[in-house]
Amino acid sequence: PSIIHWFRRDLRIADNPSLSSAAESGLPLVPLYITSDWQGRHHWTGPNRQQFLCGSLAALAKNLETLGGRLIVRRGGAIAELRKIIRECRAAALHYHASPDPFGKSVETQVSLLCAELGVECHIHADIALHGPDEVLTQSGQPYRVFTPYFRNWENLPKSSPIAKPRPFKTPDHLTSLPLPTVADWGLEVPETQIAEPGESAARGRLKHAIAGKIENYSASRDFPGADGTSRISQDLRHGLVSIRTVHAACLKARAAADHVGKAGIDTFIKELAWREFYFAILHHFPNVLREEFNADWRGLEWHEPGRDFEAWKTGTTGFPIVDAGMRELLATGFMHNRVRMITAMFLTKDLHIDWKLGESWFMRHLVDGEIASNNGGWQWSAGTGADAAPYFRIQNPWSQTARYDPDGVYIKRWIPELAKVHPSRFLEPPKDGRPLAPGYPLPCVDHKTERERTLAIFNRLRSQK
Ligand code: FAD
Numbered sequence: 469p470s471i472i473h474w475f476r477r478d479l480r481i482a483d484n485p486s487l488s489s490a491a492e493s494g495l496p497l498v499p500l501y502i503t504s505d506w507q508g509r510h511h512w513t514g515p516n517r518q519q520f521l522c523g524s525l526a527a528l529a530k531n532l533e534t535l536g537g538r539l540i541v542r543r544g545g546a547i548a549e550l551r552k553i554i555r556e557c558r559a560a561a562l563h564y565h566a567s568p569d570p571f572g573k574s575v576e577t578q579v580s581l582l583c584a585e586l587g588v589e590c591h592i593h594a595d596i597a598l599h600g601p602d603e604v605l606t607q608s609g610q611p612y613r614v615f616t617p618y619f620r621n622w623e624n625l626p627k628s629s630p631i632a633k634p635r636p637f638k639t640p641d642h643l644t645s646l647p648l649p650t651v652a653d654w655g656l657e658v659p660e661t662q663i664a665e666p667g668e669s670a671a672r673g674r675l676k677h678a679i680a681g682k683i684e685n686y687s688a689s690r691d692f693p694g695a696d697g698t699s700r701i702s703q704d705l706r707h708g709l710v711s712i713r714t715v716h717a718a719c720l721k722a723r724a725a726a727d728h729v730g731k732a733g734i735d736t737f738i739k740e741l742a743w744r745e746f747y748f749a750i751l752h753h754f755p756n757v758l759r760e761e762f763n764a765d766w767r768g769l770e771w772h773e774p775g776r777d778f779e780a781w782k783t784g785t786t787g788f789p790i791v792d793a794g795m796r797e798l799l800a801t802g803f804m805h806n807r808v809r810m811i812t813a814m815f816l817t818k819d820l821h822i823d824w825k826l827g828e829s830w831f832m833r834h835l836v837d838g839e840i841a842s843n844n845g846g847w848q849w850s851a852g853t854g855a856d857a858a859p860y861f862r863i864q865n866p867w868s869q870t871a872r873y874d875p876d877g878v879y880i881k882r883w884i885p886e887l888a889k890v891h892p893s894r895f896l897e898p899p900k901d902g903r904p905l906a907p908g909y910p911l912p913c914v915d916h917k918t919e920r921e922r923t924l925a926i927f928n929r930l931r932s933q934k
Pocket of ligand 1: 690698699700701702703705706740741743744745747804805806807809810813831835837838839840842843844845846847850
Protein backbone atom coordinates (compact mmCIF):
# COMPACT_ATOMS: atom_id res chain seq x y z
CA PRO A 469 0.00 0.00 0.00
CA SER A 470 0.98 3.61 -0.36
CA ILE A 471 -0.22 7.02 0.68
CA ILE A 472 -1.22 10.00 -1.45
CA HIS A 473 -0.65 13.69 -0.89
CA TRP A 474 -2.81 15.61 -3.32
CA PHE A 475 -1.27 19.02 -4.11
CA ARG A 476 -3.86 21.69 -4.76
CA ARG A 477 -2.80 25.23 -3.93
CA ASP A 478 0.14 24.31 -1.68
CA LEU A 479 2.89 24.02 -4.31
CA ARG A 480 5.82 23.79 -1.91
CA ILE A 481 7.76 21.27 0.13
CA ALA A 482 8.57 23.55 3.08
CA ASP A 483 6.03 23.72 5.92
CA ASN A 484 3.48 21.59 4.10
CA PRO A 485 1.37 19.95 6.84
CA SER A 486 -0.44 17.50 4.58
CA LEU A 487 2.72 16.37 2.77
CA SER A 488 4.55 16.02 6.09
CA SER A 489 1.75 13.99 7.67
CA ALA A 490 1.65 11.70 4.65
CA ALA A 491 5.45 11.25 4.79
CA GLU A 492 5.34 10.48 8.52
CA SER A 493 3.62 7.17 7.82
CA GLY A 494 6.83 5.87 6.22
CA LEU A 495 4.78 4.29 3.39
CA PRO A 496 5.68 4.93 -0.26
CA LEU A 497 4.26 8.37 -1.03
CA VAL A 498 2.53 9.59 -4.17
CA PRO A 499 2.78 13.38 -4.53
CA LEU A 500 -0.07 14.01 -6.93
CA TYR A 501 -1.22 17.01 -8.95
CA ILE A 502 -4.37 16.89 -11.06
CA THR A 503 -4.62 19.53 -13.78
CA SER A 504 -8.12 20.57 -14.75
CA ASP A 505 -9.24 19.64 -18.25
CA TRP A 506 -11.32 22.67 -19.14
CA GLN A 507 -10.45 24.22 -22.49
CA GLY A 508 -10.28 27.71 -23.88
CA ARG A 509 -11.88 30.71 -22.29
CA HIS A 510 -12.81 30.17 -18.72
CA HIS A 511 -14.91 32.80 -17.01
CA TRP A 512 -12.35 33.51 -14.28
CA THR A 513 -9.09 32.07 -15.56
CA GLY A 514 -6.58 33.42 -18.03
CA PRO A 515 -3.06 32.69 -19.18
CA ASN A 516 -1.17 34.72 -16.54
CA ARG A 517 -2.16 32.66 -13.52
CA GLN A 518 -1.94 29.40 -15.49
CA GLN A 519 1.57 30.28 -16.66
CA PHE A 520 2.60 30.97 -13.08
CA LEU A 521 0.99 27.69 -12.01
CA CYS A 522 2.91 25.75 -14.68
CA GLY A 523 6.23 27.29 -13.67
CA SER A 524 5.51 26.61 -10.02
CA LEU A 525 4.65 22.97 -10.74
CA ALA A 526 7.93 22.55 -12.65
CA ALA A 527 9.80 23.94 -9.64
CA LEU A 528 7.81 21.69 -7.31
CA ALA A 529 8.71 18.61 -9.37
CA LYS A 530 12.41 19.45 -8.94
CA ASN A 531 12.05 20.14 -5.24
CA LEU A 532 10.29 16.83 -4.68
CA GLU A 533 13.25 15.06 -6.28
CA THR A 534 15.49 16.50 -3.58
CA LEU A 535 13.33 14.64 -1.07
CA GLY A 536 13.59 11.40 -3.07
CA GLY A 537 10.10 11.63 -4.56
CA ARG A 538 8.58 12.16 -8.00
CA LEU A 539 5.62 14.40 -8.87
CA ILE A 540 2.80 12.45 -10.48
CA VAL A 541 0.72 14.59 -12.82
CA ARG A 542 -2.72 13.54 -13.98
CA ARG A 543 -5.35 15.43 -15.92
CA GLY A 544 -9.13 15.44 -15.75
CA GLY A 545 -11.91 15.67 -13.20
CA ALA A 546 -10.56 15.38 -9.66
CA ILE A 547 -12.90 12.60 -8.55
CA ALA A 548 -12.35 10.38 -11.60
CA GLU A 549 -8.57 10.81 -11.42
CA LEU A 550 -8.42 10.21 -7.67
CA ARG A 551 -10.48 7.07 -8.09
CA LYS A 552 -8.01 5.77 -10.69
CA ILE A 553 -4.84 6.55 -8.81
CA ILE A 554 -6.15 5.26 -5.47
CA ARG A 555 -6.62 1.90 -7.21
CA GLU A 556 -3.32 2.01 -9.10
CA CYS A 557 -1.21 2.61 -6.03
CA ARG A 558 -3.46 0.72 -3.60
CA ALA A 559 -3.62 3.81 -1.43
CA ALA A 560 -4.34 3.38 2.26
CA ALA A 561 -4.89 7.09 2.81
CA LEU A 562 -5.34 10.38 1.00
CA HIS A 563 -4.05 13.64 2.48
CA TYR A 564 -4.77 17.15 1.24
CA HIS A 565 -5.41 20.73 2.36
CA ALA A 566 -8.87 22.25 2.61
CA SER A 567 -9.76 24.85 0.02
CA PRO A 568 -11.03 28.31 0.99
CA ASP A 569 -13.65 28.67 -1.72
CA PRO A 570 -17.02 27.05 -2.44
CA PHE A 571 -15.79 25.42 -5.67
CA GLY A 572 -12.94 23.63 -3.92
CA LYS A 573 -15.20 22.74 -1.01
CA SER A 574 -17.80 21.07 -3.19
CA VAL A 575 -15.05 18.81 -4.59
CA GLU A 576 -14.01 17.96 -1.03
CA THR A 577 -17.48 16.68 -0.19
CA GLN A 578 -17.27 14.31 -3.15
CA VAL A 579 -13.73 13.24 -2.26
CA SER A 580 -14.86 12.26 1.24
CA LEU A 581 -17.63 10.15 -0.27
CA LEU A 582 -15.18 8.55 -2.68
CA CYS A 583 -12.76 7.66 0.12
CA ALA A 584 -15.60 6.19 2.18
CA GLU A 585 -16.71 4.14 -0.82
CA LEU A 586 -13.19 2.84 -1.46
CA GLY A 587 -12.34 2.31 2.20
CA VAL A 588 -9.47 4.82 2.11
CA GLU A 589 -8.66 7.12 5.02
CA CYS A 590 -9.26 10.77 4.12
CA HIS A 591 -7.20 13.40 5.97
CA ILE A 592 -8.07 17.03 5.33
CA HIS A 593 -5.55 19.48 6.80
CA ALA A 594 -5.84 23.21 7.41
CA ASP A 595 -3.21 25.31 5.69
CA ILE A 596 -4.46 28.39 3.91
CA ALA A 597 -4.91 30.68 6.91
CA LEU A 598 -3.51 31.20 10.38
CA HIS A 599 -7.10 30.96 11.59
CA GLY A 600 -9.92 29.23 9.78
CA PRO A 601 -13.35 30.86 9.44
CA ASP A 602 -14.86 28.96 12.36
CA GLU A 603 -12.02 29.85 14.71
CA VAL A 604 -12.72 33.58 14.74
CA LEU A 605 -16.31 34.13 15.83
CA THR A 606 -18.18 36.61 18.02
CA GLN A 607 -18.97 35.71 21.64
CA SER A 608 -22.32 34.36 20.51
CA GLY A 609 -20.61 32.18 17.92
CA GLN A 610 -21.59 34.29 14.91
CA PRO A 611 -19.30 35.29 12.04
CA TYR A 612 -18.01 38.87 12.12
CA ARG A 613 -19.31 41.31 9.54
CA VAL A 614 -16.87 44.07 10.44
CA PHE A 615 -13.08 43.85 10.31
CA THR A 616 -11.93 45.65 13.48
CA PRO A 617 -13.55 43.34 16.07
CA TYR A 618 -12.63 40.36 13.89
CA PHE A 619 -9.02 41.51 13.93
CA ARG A 620 -8.98 42.09 17.69
CA ASN A 621 -10.06 38.51 18.19
CA TRP A 622 -7.77 37.14 15.42
CA GLU A 623 -4.76 38.96 16.77
CA ASN A 624 -5.09 37.42 20.23
CA LEU A 625 -5.41 33.81 19.14
CA PRO A 626 -2.26 31.69 19.41
CA LYS A 627 -0.57 31.10 16.05
CA SER A 628 1.10 27.86 15.00
CA SER A 629 4.72 27.80 13.85
CA PRO A 630 6.03 26.36 10.60
CA ILE A 631 7.21 22.75 10.45
CA ALA A 632 10.98 22.68 10.76
CA LYS A 633 11.96 20.44 7.84
CA PRO A 634 10.34 18.35 5.08
CA ARG A 635 10.77 14.58 5.40
CA PRO A 636 12.32 12.47 2.66
CA PHE A 637 10.16 9.76 1.03
CA LYS A 638 9.99 7.41 -1.95
CA THR A 639 7.41 7.38 -4.77
CA PRO A 640 6.40 3.98 -6.20
CA ASP A 641 8.25 3.33 -9.48
CA HIS A 642 5.41 1.82 -11.46
CA LEU A 643 3.20 4.91 -11.49
CA THR A 644 3.03 6.86 -14.74
CA SER A 645 2.88 10.62 -14.90
CA LEU A 646 1.85 13.00 -17.65
CA PRO A 647 4.44 15.60 -18.61
CA LEU A 648 4.29 18.83 -16.64
CA PRO A 649 1.44 20.98 -17.95
CA THR A 650 1.87 23.99 -20.21
CA VAL A 651 -0.69 26.73 -20.85
CA ALA A 652 -1.38 25.17 -24.27
CA ASP A 653 -3.02 22.25 -22.41
CA TRP A 654 -5.88 24.61 -21.60
CA GLY A 655 -6.01 25.99 -25.12
CA LEU A 656 -4.28 29.20 -23.99
CA GLU A 657 -1.34 31.03 -25.53
CA VAL A 658 1.81 31.73 -23.56
CA PRO A 659 1.26 35.26 -22.26
CA GLU A 660 3.69 38.04 -23.14
CA THR A 661 3.06 39.46 -19.71
CA GLN A 662 6.01 40.02 -17.38
CA ILE A 663 4.66 37.91 -14.54
CA ALA A 664 6.51 37.30 -11.27
CA GLU A 665 9.02 34.45 -11.31
CA PRO A 666 7.20 31.24 -10.34
CA GLY A 667 8.33 28.56 -7.89
CA GLU A 668 8.99 28.07 -4.22
CA SER A 669 12.52 29.42 -4.16
CA ALA A 670 11.59 32.64 -6.01
CA ALA A 671 8.77 33.08 -3.50
CA ARG A 672 11.09 32.60 -0.56
CA GLY A 673 13.41 35.16 -2.10
CA ARG A 674 10.56 37.67 -2.35
CA LEU A 675 9.58 37.08 1.26
CA LYS A 676 13.15 37.52 2.42
CA HIS A 677 13.53 40.73 0.44
CA ALA A 678 10.23 42.04 1.80
CA ILE A 679 11.09 41.27 5.40
CA ALA A 680 14.64 42.53 5.18
CA GLY A 681 14.04 45.65 3.17
CA LYS A 682 10.43 46.72 2.99
CA ILE A 683 8.04 45.94 5.77
CA GLU A 684 9.62 48.14 8.41
CA ASN A 685 8.63 51.10 6.23
CA TYR A 686 5.40 49.49 5.16
CA SER A 687 3.10 51.94 6.93
CA ALA A 688 4.68 54.90 5.20
CA SER A 689 5.26 53.46 1.73
CA ARG A 690 2.54 50.92 1.04
CA ASP A 691 0.08 53.40 -0.44
CA PHE A 692 2.45 54.83 -3.03
CA PRO A 693 2.24 52.78 -6.21
CA GLY A 694 5.40 54.35 -7.64
CA ALA A 695 7.45 53.04 -4.72
CA ASP A 696 8.45 49.42 -4.20
CA GLY A 697 6.75 49.57 -0.83
CA THR A 698 4.76 46.34 -0.56
CA SER A 699 5.85 42.73 -0.22
CA ARG A 700 4.69 41.39 -3.63
CA ILE A 701 4.00 37.98 -2.12
CA SER A 702 0.30 37.76 -2.98
CA GLN A 703 0.75 35.28 -5.86
CA ASP A 704 2.92 33.17 -3.56
CA LEU A 705 0.24 32.99 -0.88
CA ARG A 706 -2.33 32.33 -3.59
CA HIS A 707 -0.44 29.30 -4.90
CA GLY A 708 0.95 28.20 -1.56
CA LEU A 709 4.60 28.71 -2.54
CA VAL A 710 5.19 29.94 0.99
CA SER A 711 2.98 29.13 3.93
CA ILE A 712 1.18 31.81 5.86
CA ARG A 713 2.85 30.43 9.01
CA THR A 714 6.27 31.04 7.47
CA VAL A 715 5.29 34.60 6.56
CA HIS A 716 3.92 35.28 10.03
CA ALA A 717 6.93 33.75 11.80
CA ALA A 718 9.26 35.89 9.67
CA CYS A 719 7.27 38.98 10.67
CA LEU A 720 7.54 38.15 14.36
CA LYS A 721 11.28 37.60 14.09
CA ALA A 722 11.78 40.92 12.30
CA ARG A 723 9.48 42.64 14.78
CA ALA A 724 11.58 41.50 17.74
CA ALA A 725 14.62 43.24 16.26
CA ALA A 726 12.84 46.35 14.93
CA ASP A 727 12.68 49.86 16.35
CA HIS A 728 9.46 51.72 17.13
CA VAL A 729 8.71 52.67 13.50
CA GLY A 730 9.68 49.22 12.23
CA LYS A 731 7.36 47.54 14.70
CA ALA A 732 4.48 49.75 13.56
CA GLY A 733 5.21 48.86 9.92
CA ILE A 734 5.23 45.15 10.68
CA ASP A 735 2.01 45.41 12.69
CA THR A 736 0.29 47.12 9.76
CA PHE A 737 1.55 44.39 7.46
CA ILE A 738 0.22 41.66 9.77
CA LYS A 739 -3.13 43.43 9.75
CA GLU A 740 -3.22 43.05 5.97
CA LEU A 741 -2.63 39.33 6.37
CA ALA A 742 -5.68 39.35 8.64
CA TRP A 743 -7.76 41.12 5.95
CA ARG A 744 -7.00 38.15 3.72
CA GLU A 745 -8.38 35.83 6.39
CA PHE A 746 -11.35 38.09 7.06
CA TYR A 747 -12.34 37.78 3.40
CA PHE A 748 -11.86 34.01 3.51
CA ALA A 749 -14.24 33.98 6.48
CA ILE A 750 -16.77 36.20 4.69
CA LEU A 751 -16.75 33.92 1.65
CA HIS A 752 -17.06 30.84 3.86
CA HIS A 753 -19.99 32.14 5.90
CA PHE A 754 -21.66 34.14 3.13
CA PRO A 755 -20.92 32.35 -0.15
CA ASN A 756 -23.77 34.30 -1.77
CA VAL A 757 -21.32 37.25 -2.06
CA LEU A 758 -20.20 35.69 -5.32
CA ARG A 759 -23.66 36.30 -6.77
CA GLU A 760 -24.94 39.39 -5.00
CA GLU A 761 -24.09 42.32 -2.77
CA PHE A 762 -23.05 41.36 0.78
CA ASN A 763 -25.09 44.27 2.10
CA ALA A 764 -28.73 43.48 1.33
CA ASP A 765 -29.54 47.23 1.28
CA TRP A 766 -27.69 47.50 -2.00
CA ARG A 767 -29.14 44.58 -3.89
CA GLY A 768 -30.90 45.85 -6.98
CA LEU A 769 -28.64 48.81 -7.86
CA GLU A 770 -29.11 50.07 -11.42
CA TRP A 771 -25.91 49.40 -13.35
CA HIS A 772 -25.18 50.72 -16.82
CA GLU A 773 -24.80 48.36 -19.73
CA PRO A 774 -21.07 47.88 -20.36
CA GLY A 775 -20.17 49.59 -23.63
CA ARG A 776 -17.33 51.75 -24.94
CA ASP A 777 -16.39 53.01 -21.49
CA PHE A 778 -15.94 49.46 -20.20
CA GLU A 779 -13.60 48.74 -23.12
CA ALA A 780 -11.67 51.93 -22.31
CA TRP A 781 -11.37 50.84 -18.67
CA LYS A 782 -10.11 47.37 -19.61
CA THR A 783 -7.51 48.70 -22.04
CA GLY A 784 -6.33 51.62 -19.90
CA THR A 785 -7.63 54.35 -22.22
CA THR A 786 -10.16 56.22 -20.07
CA GLY A 787 -8.16 59.46 -20.13
CA PHE A 788 -7.75 59.32 -16.34
CA PRO A 789 -3.98 58.73 -16.04
CA ILE A 790 -3.99 56.99 -12.65
CA VAL A 791 -6.78 54.63 -13.74
CA ASP A 792 -5.12 53.89 -17.07
CA ALA A 793 -1.73 53.28 -15.45
CA GLY A 794 -3.30 50.70 -13.14
CA MET A 795 -5.16 48.89 -15.89
CA ARG A 796 -2.03 48.84 -18.02
CA GLU A 797 0.08 47.52 -15.15
CA LEU A 798 -2.45 44.70 -14.87
CA LEU A 799 -2.23 43.92 -18.60
CA ALA A 800 1.56 44.11 -18.62
CA THR A 801 2.32 42.15 -15.45
CA GLY A 802 -0.78 40.36 -14.14
CA PHE A 803 -0.41 42.46 -10.98
CA MET A 804 -1.76 45.81 -9.80
CA HIS A 805 -0.79 47.83 -6.75
CA ASN A 806 -3.43 47.75 -3.99
CA ARG A 807 -4.06 51.50 -3.90
CA VAL A 808 -4.65 51.48 -7.65
CA ARG A 809 -6.89 48.40 -7.43
CA MET A 810 -9.11 50.50 -5.19
CA ILE A 811 -8.98 53.52 -7.51
CA THR A 812 -9.71 51.53 -10.68
CA ALA A 813 -12.46 49.51 -8.99
CA MET A 814 -14.16 52.62 -7.64
CA PHE A 815 -13.82 54.28 -11.00
CA LEU A 816 -15.59 51.39 -12.73
CA THR A 817 -18.43 51.28 -10.24
CA LYS A 818 -18.83 54.94 -9.28
CA ASP A 819 -17.72 56.86 -12.37
CA LEU A 820 -18.82 54.42 -15.07
CA HIS A 821 -21.67 52.83 -13.03
CA ILE A 822 -20.71 49.38 -14.27
CA ASP A 823 -21.53 46.32 -12.17
CA TRP A 824 -18.66 45.35 -9.86
CA LYS A 825 -19.09 41.70 -10.95
CA LEU A 826 -17.75 42.58 -14.39
CA GLY A 827 -14.67 44.17 -12.87
CA GLU A 828 -14.26 41.26 -10.47
CA SER A 829 -14.27 38.89 -13.40
CA TRP A 830 -11.76 40.95 -15.43
CA PHE A 831 -9.39 41.08 -12.46
CA MET A 832 -9.75 37.35 -11.82
CA ARG A 833 -8.86 36.57 -15.40
CA HIS A 834 -5.71 38.71 -15.36
CA LEU A 835 -4.34 38.66 -11.82
CA VAL A 836 -1.60 36.16 -11.06
CA ASP A 837 -2.66 36.49 -7.42
CA GLY A 838 -6.37 36.16 -8.34
CA GLU A 839 -7.91 35.00 -5.07
CA ILE A 840 -11.68 34.55 -5.14
CA ALA A 841 -12.25 35.75 -1.57
CA SER A 842 -9.92 38.78 -1.58
CA ASN A 843 -10.93 39.83 -5.05
CA ASN A 844 -14.61 39.68 -4.23
CA GLY A 845 -13.94 41.44 -0.93
CA GLY A 846 -11.91 44.16 -2.64
CA TRP A 847 -14.54 44.72 -5.31
CA GLN A 848 -17.44 44.83 -2.90
CA TRP A 849 -15.44 47.15 -0.63
CA SER A 850 -14.84 49.52 -3.53
CA ALA A 851 -18.41 49.33 -4.78
CA GLY A 852 -19.62 50.20 -1.26
CA THR A 853 -21.69 47.01 -1.07
CA GLY A 854 -19.42 44.69 0.93
CA ALA A 855 -18.62 43.67 4.49
CA ASP A 856 -17.09 46.69 6.21
CA ALA A 857 -17.01 48.46 2.85
CA ALA A 858 -16.27 52.08 2.05
CA PRO A 859 -19.62 53.88 2.60
CA TYR A 860 -21.29 54.51 -0.75
CA PHE A 861 -21.01 58.28 -0.43
CA ARG A 862 -17.25 58.21 0.11
CA ILE A 863 -16.27 58.26 -3.53
CA GLN A 864 -12.60 58.55 -4.29
CA ASN A 865 -11.70 61.29 -6.72
CA PRO A 866 -9.10 59.90 -9.17
CA TRP A 867 -7.49 63.34 -9.54
CA SER A 868 -7.02 63.95 -5.83
CA GLN A 869 -5.96 60.33 -5.29
CA THR A 870 -3.18 61.04 -7.79
CA ALA A 871 -2.18 64.18 -5.91
CA ARG A 872 -1.92 62.16 -2.71
CA TYR A 873 -0.36 58.94 -3.87
CA ASP A 874 1.48 59.65 -7.13
CA PRO A 875 2.16 63.39 -6.98
CA ASP A 876 5.27 63.17 -9.16
CA GLY A 877 3.62 60.90 -11.69
CA VAL A 878 6.26 58.19 -11.22
CA TYR A 879 3.76 55.36 -11.46
CA ILE A 880 1.74 56.98 -14.23
CA LYS A 881 4.81 57.55 -16.39
CA ARG A 882 6.02 54.03 -15.80
CA TRP A 883 2.90 52.52 -17.36
CA ILE A 884 1.81 55.18 -19.85
CA PRO A 885 4.72 55.94 -22.16
CA GLU A 886 2.68 58.56 -24.09
CA LEU A 887 2.74 60.69 -20.94
CA ALA A 888 6.49 60.44 -20.30
CA LYS A 889 7.14 64.08 -21.18
CA VAL A 890 4.03 65.60 -19.60
CA HIS A 891 4.50 67.66 -16.42
CA PRO A 892 3.04 65.65 -13.48
CA SER A 893 0.99 68.63 -12.29
CA ARG A 894 -1.21 67.96 -15.32
CA PHE A 895 -2.19 64.54 -13.93
CA LEU A 896 -3.99 66.16 -11.01
CA GLU A 897 -7.02 67.60 -12.79
CA PRO A 898 -8.86 67.24 -16.10
CA PRO A 899 -7.08 69.14 -18.94
CA LYS A 900 -8.17 72.78 -18.53
CA ASP A 901 -7.70 73.61 -22.20
CA GLY A 902 -9.87 70.68 -23.27
CA ARG A 903 -6.95 69.22 -25.25
CA PRO A 904 -5.39 65.76 -24.78
CA LEU A 905 -2.37 65.57 -22.46
CA ALA A 906 -0.29 64.09 -25.27
CA PRO A 907 -0.80 62.95 -28.86
CA GLY A 908 -2.55 59.59 -28.86
CA TYR A 909 -3.72 59.88 -25.24
CA PRO A 910 -7.50 60.27 -24.87
CA LEU A 911 -9.45 63.00 -23.11
CA PRO A 912 -11.20 61.88 -19.87
CA CYS A 913 -14.15 59.72 -20.91
CA VAL A 914 -16.42 61.19 -18.21
CA ASP A 915 -16.60 64.14 -15.84
CA HIS A 916 -15.90 62.91 -12.32
CA LYS A 917 -18.07 65.48 -10.54
CA THR A 918 -21.11 64.72 -12.69
CA GLU A 919 -20.72 60.97 -12.30
CA ARG A 920 -20.27 61.31 -8.57
CA GLU A 921 -23.64 63.05 -8.32
CA ARG A 922 -25.19 60.36 -10.50
CA THR A 923 -23.84 57.63 -8.20
CA LEU A 924 -25.25 59.33 -5.12
CA ALA A 925 -28.61 59.57 -6.87
CA ILE A 926 -28.54 55.86 -7.82
CA PHE A 927 -27.80 54.77 -4.24
CA ASN A 928 -30.26 57.22 -2.70
CA ARG A 929 -33.02 56.14 -5.09
CA LEU A 930 -32.57 52.50 -4.10
CA ARG A 931 -32.52 53.42 -0.44
CA SER A 932 -35.80 55.34 -0.74
CA GLN A 933 -37.44 52.37 -2.49
CA LYS A 934 -36.62 49.96 0.34
P1 FAD B 1 1.12 43.64 0.67
O1 FAD B 1 0.62 45.02 0.84
O2 FAD B 1 2.56 43.41 0.85
O3 FAD B 1 0.29 42.72 1.68
C1 FAD B 1 0.74 41.45 2.12
C2 FAD B 1 -0.30 40.40 1.86
O4 FAD B 1 -1.48 40.66 2.61
C3 FAD B 1 -0.75 40.32 0.42
O5 FAD B 1 0.13 39.56 -0.36
C4 FAD B 1 -2.13 39.70 0.55
O6 FAD B 1 -2.04 38.30 0.69
C5 FAD B 1 -2.62 40.28 1.86
N1 FAD B 1 -3.41 41.49 1.61
C6 FAD B 1 -2.98 42.76 1.53
N2 FAD B 1 -4.00 43.61 1.35
C7 FAD B 1 -5.11 42.86 1.30
C8 FAD B 1 -6.49 43.14 1.15
N3 FAD B 1 -6.95 44.40 1.01
N4 FAD B 1 -7.36 42.13 1.12
C9 FAD B 1 -6.93 40.84 1.27
N5 FAD B 1 -5.64 40.51 1.44
C10 FAD B 1 -4.74 41.50 1.45
N6 FAD B 1 -5.46 40.28 -3.19
C11 FAD B 1 -5.20 39.04 -3.61
O7 FAD B 1 -4.33 38.36 -3.05
N7 FAD B 1 -5.88 38.51 -4.68
C12 FAD B 1 -6.84 39.21 -5.35
O8 FAD B 1 -7.44 38.70 -6.30
C13 FAD B 1 -7.12 40.54 -4.93
N8 FAD B 1 -8.01 41.31 -5.59
C14 FAD B 1 -8.27 42.59 -5.15
C15 FAD B 1 -9.22 43.36 -5.84
C16 FAD B 1 -9.50 44.66 -5.42
C17 FAD B 1 -10.53 45.47 -6.15
C18 FAD B 1 -8.81 45.19 -4.32
C19 FAD B 1 -9.09 46.60 -3.86
C20 FAD B 1 -7.87 44.44 -3.64
C21 FAD B 1 -7.58 43.13 -4.04
N9 FAD B 1 -6.60 42.34 -3.38
C22 FAD B 1 -6.38 41.05 -3.81
C23 FAD B 1 -5.91 42.83 -2.17
C24 FAD B 1 -4.57 43.54 -2.43
O9 FAD B 1 -4.70 44.48 -3.43
C25 FAD B 1 -3.44 42.58 -2.80
O10 FAD B 1 -3.39 41.51 -1.89
C26 FAD B 1 -2.09 43.28 -2.77
O11 FAD B 1 -2.08 44.37 -3.67
C27 FAD B 1 -0.98 42.32 -3.15
O12 FAD B 1 0.25 42.96 -3.16
P2 FAD B 1 1.36 42.64 -2.06
O13 FAD B 1 1.57 41.18 -1.96
O14 FAD B 1 2.53 43.49 -2.39
O15 FAD B 1 0.60 43.16 -0.77
